Amino acid sequence: MRKIVSLANNTVEPSYESMAFSKVPDTVFESVVAKTEEEVIAATHDAEVILFTATKLNRNVISHLEKCRLMVRYGIGYDTVDLEAAREKGIYVCNSPRYGVIDVAEHALSLIFAAAKNLVAMNDNIRNDIWHSNGYQNVRLMGKTVGFLGFGNIGRAVCERTNACGMKGVVYDPYVNDDIILKYGAKKATFDEVLESADVITCHLPLNDSTYHILGKEQFEKMKPSAILVNTSRGGVINEAELIDALEKGEISGVGLDVFEDECGGMDKRLLKVKNAVLTPHVAWNTPDAMDTLHTEVADNVVKYLNGERPDSIVNGM
Numbered sequence: 001m002r003k004i005v006s007l008a009n010n011t012v013e014p015s016y017e018s019m020a021f022s023k024v025p026d027t028v029f030e031s032v033v034a035k036t037e038e039e040v041i042a043a044t045h046d047a048e049v050i051l052f053t054a055t056k057l058n059r060n061v062i063s064h065l066e067k068c069r070l071m072v073r074y075g076i077g078y079d080t081v082d083l084e085a086a087r088e089k090g091i092y093v094c095n096s097p098r099y100g101v102i103d104v105a106e107h108a109l110s111l112i113f114a115a116a117k118n119l120v121a122m123n124d125n126i127r128n129d130i131w132h133s134n135g136y137q138n139v140r141l142m143g144k145t146v147g148f149l150g151f152g153n154i155g156r157a158v159c160e161r162t163n164a165c166g167m168k169g170v171v172y173d174p175y176v177n178d179d180i181i182l183k184y185g186a187k188k189a190t191f192d193e194v195l196e197s198a199d200v201i202t203c204h205l206p207l208n209d210s211t212y213h214i215l216g217k218e219q220f221e222k223m224k225p226s227a228i229l230v231n232t233s234r235g236g237v238i239n240e241a242e243l244i245d246a247l248e249k250g251e252i253s254g255v256g257l258d259v260f261e262d263e264c265g266g267m268d269k270r271l272l273k274v275k276n277a278v279l280t281p282h283v284a285w286n287t288p289d290a291m292d293t294l295h296t297e298v299a300d301n302v303v304k305y306l307n308g309e310r311p312d313s314i315v316n317g318m
């Protein structure tokens, strides 16, 4: 029997997966709640395929895998897996690059608007019976420059939307060639050029060694005092303590954050007191449309592999 184990949490109901895998002979599909490393090892040691969302698949867990050939993440980011350890063991690691691109792009745009138009503060004003702007002024986005850090699928989808708002795009992404950036009507720029010229900066980077804390004190000092920073990628790309300092000192004017350095309850609570910080709990992807696509994207890729084909969206150079 070829075992497929899902370590996904309760938000991922695997009924499509059950139906899809039942059509492949000699397979068994188990959905397991495994919280500790020991539980993860117990659940996966004899699995050929592992499906996961936030589970850490580190070198130790991978060293215990006896039969695994494929790991598929329910999602785009794959920073919780030791890619090299998996590669050394001949395990494909795949992500699901398409399911939530539109949803995250729309959410990033919402955060840009929410911060530019002071939506949270004005909403609070009304609820406190304050019928004026209380010193706040909104930002007109048309004609302003939006800087993209990372210009992959989501960055490009945001750019289509900011173009429609009449904003000018500048892009820092050394791995994307100029033609693509031009096709989106944007301009290639250095990291510092984006920091210094953008009125809005939106992050669409993977979290890895090259992007960890790519934005910190030094970078905030280079940004315009009127700049708005939006992050829907991974919390670790921003030094959060230094971001709060910059906001408190007025080095930048606002933030929209969907992702945080610690999403398990250890967030720096100073952020909650910062004026014009619009915060959402890592929900940019969360629409029924994205969820439906996520199930089919993951399951169809696993079926492809089980039928002897090379899986799609391999991210560990296998």
Ligand SMILES: NC(=O)c1ccc[n+]([C@@H]2O[C@H](COP(=O)([O-])OP(=O)(O)OC[C@H]3O[C@@H](n4cnc5c(N)ncnc54)[C@H](O)[C@@H]3O)[C@@H](O)[C@H]2O)c1
Residues within 6 Å of the ligand: 075, 076, 077, 078, 097, 100, 101, 104, 149, 150, 151, 152, 153, 154, 155, 172, 173, 174, 175, 176, 204, 205, 206, 207, 210, 211, 232, 233, 234, 258, 259, 282, 283, 284, 285, 286
């Ligand atoms: N908040 C959410 O709900 C949510 C949902 C899905 C994805 N995400 C996150 O969004 C991010 C972007 O997703 P995507 O689909 O656009 O990914 P993608 O792989 O299509 O694009 C990432 C881009 O970043 C660029 N890049 C990599 N390292 C860089 C560096 N050091 N400097 C500049 N650019 C660099 C790459 O060249 C690539 O173009 C990921 O971190 C993903 O985890 C968040």
